[in-house]
Amino acid sequence: MSFTPATRLLAVFTVLLALSGCTAKHQSAFVAPSPSTSPTPSITPTQQPTPTASPKPKSLEWYVAKAPAYEPVQPHPVKLPTNGSPPFWLRVPTQDKVAFITIDDGALARPPAVPDFIRDARIPVTMFLNSPAATEYTPYFKAIEAAGGVVENHTIHHTSLRGKSYAYQRQEICGSADKLEHLFGKRPTLFRPPFGDHDDTTIRAAKDCGAKALFYWTETVDKGIVRYQTPDKRVKAGDVLLMHFRPRLMDDLLAALKAIHAAGLTPALLTDYV
Numbered sequence: 001m002s003f004t005p006a007t008r009l010l011a012v013f014t015v016l017l018a019l020s021g022c023t024a025k026h027q028s029a030f031v032a033p034s035p036s037t038s039p040t041p042s043i044t045p046t047q048q049p050t051p052t053a054s055p056k057p058k059s060l061e062w063y064v065a066k067a068p069a070y071e072p073v074q075p076h077p078v079k080l081p082t083n084g085s086p087p088f089w090l091r092v093p094t095q096d097k098v099a100f101i102t103i104d105d106g107a108l109a110r111p112p113a114v115p116d117f118i119r120d121a122r123i124p125v126t127m128f129l130n131s132p133a134a135t136e137y138t139p140y141f142k143a144i145e146a147a148g149g150v151v152e153n154h155t156i157h158h159t160s161l162r163g164k165s166y167a168y169q170r171q172e173i174c175g176s177a178d179k180l181e182h183l184f185g186k187r188p189t190l191f192r193p194p195f196g197d198h199d200d201t202t203i204r205a206a207k208d209c210g211a212k213a214l215f216y217w218t219e220t221v222d223k224g225i226v227r228y229q230t231p232d233k234r235v236k237a238g239d240v241l242l243m244h245f246r247p248r249l250m251d252d253l254l255a256a257l258k259a260i261h262a263a264g265l266t267p268a269l270l271t272d273y274v
């Protein structure tokens with residue numbers, strides 16, 4: 001058996017690494033490339049990963065495999081206030097071990113694998129859409145609807161409603177509800193005011209446009225990270241998680257599912273409770 005000078009050098013390096021107690025991770029950087037790519041063994045650490053490299057795009061199958069499995073909970077619909085005025089809720093007043101995933105807006109980004117992910121991983125989602133985005137990208141939102149998602153109302157122009165006239169607020173809420181009903185064949189019954197901004201006029205206008213309840217949120221999810229509004233950093237029964245149609249919605253959905261699962265809860269549809 002003969003050694004080339006480079007091979008001998010590699011052997012010396014390996015011994016030195018072993019003596020210095022280097023970790024396997026560091027040694028791997030010195031592994032010679034396969035003969036098919038380079039016939040000459042090299043000691044140049046070209047394969048060392050750079051810490052700033054972004055993660056490779058992951059497949060739909062990867063996301064579905066990572067999504068926690070769950071058994072749907074038999075829903076117990078909540079009682080609405082008897083005064084006829086729709087409530088504004090941060091979380092749904094339920095004792096069921098469920099939390100709610102909501103996705104807002106619709107104009108910014110619509111990752112193509114999301115409808116398949118929602119179908120394959122059986123993720124119950126409520127979409128609060130702005131009607132122009134729903135109009136422009138109807139097939140995308142219908143695909144999510146076909147996968148089990150529900151379309152609800154988030155105004156036409158995504159402006160803050162607080163302090164605006166009844167006529168203005170009614171036009172923003174009813175105008176969007178009319179359009180969504182036309183597009184999807186079902187009038188929205190839930191409403192989320194943009195930014196959560198609202199006043200008594202918003203409640204009145206929402207009621208007159210057919211809303212049974214208005215929603216804020218308890219957690220937000222962005223870039224695959226769940227942000228909590230309470231220090232114990234745990235999803236609670238009835239919590240409403242907010243994310244948006246943004247480029248990393250796949251990661252946001254997965255992060256929400258994991259957080260809900262870690263809290264011993266199950267994702268559920270708002271319309272099964274309200």
Ligand SMILES: [Zn+2]
Pocket residue numbers: 104105154158194195
């Ligand atoms: Zn919004």
